[in-house]
Amino acid sequence: MSFISYLINGISLGSVYAIIALGYTMVYGIAKMLNFAHGDVIMVGSYVVFTIVSSLSLPLPLGMILSIVLCTVLGVTIEAIAYKPLRGASSLAVLITAIGVSYFLQNVALLIFGANTKAFSSVVNIAPIKLAGGGITITGETIVTIISCIVIMVCLTLFVNKTKAGRAMLAVSEDSGAAKLMGINVNATISLTFAIGSALAAVAGMLLCSSYPALTPYTGSMPGIKAFVAAVFGGIGSIPGAFIGGILLGIIEILSKAYISSQLSDAIVFLVLVLVLVIRPTGLLGRKLQEKV
16 A cells, blocks of 8 residues: 555544544533543444344434434433532542443443444445546545544534534533523533534444444444544644544554554554653643633
8 A cells, every 4th residue: 555545544544533532522621521431432323323234124324313312312311320420529530430431331232242243334335436547545434434524523613613502612611610600501511512422422433333344342442542642632622633633643543553563553652642742731732721829
């Protein structure tokens, strides 16, 4: 494969990381918590599509819609049951709870589907494009993934900046106490954030398993961690930062596998994160927060 092919594959993988990272960055930016169960919502959404299409032989569009709907409901339910009671607790308590929710979802999937790898059927039905003269083939999954990431990022940016609900999110992000005094329903705003993030996780899961068609109860674990790295890389709390961080992370990973070592690619990804945080602790587009005392 040529460098251009590797670059395109990196952008495609990075687009998936970016979509997942958008969920991370929204939840952190508004609720000031890290939802490490976010990666497992990806797995749940993928299993929903697999069950409806492969096991029940129902239409693919129905599976995709139900995946997004069920993941949205799951995200809101997780927030209400696991995180809302800890709204005033320490960040360590929330972090431990998030890890517990993650293991819970993985083990439920193990009980239902078993540990065997499932062959996931692609949700994309677009013929690959061959670029004339270069011998480069771009798969339909790559095209849809990159376009979906761009559309989601633009729509999410417009939603946050132009709608009443989006402005409520920005207000809660700045100061939840002041937002509550101004009449904003903080709990409903946080629930909406989890709903959007979980819906994006379902989309990311379908795109990820379409490009890499192997589904297990642990499918979302490593992509979830890498997406968190992408969010921190770009500046957690920043929507454009999550997008840029995800794309760069995907490119670094694919180029590392191609030119250095496939075994060391993950280590290289995390090493780059360490270097970025040493040079710029807030990430590429993060901003320093000044605490008033």
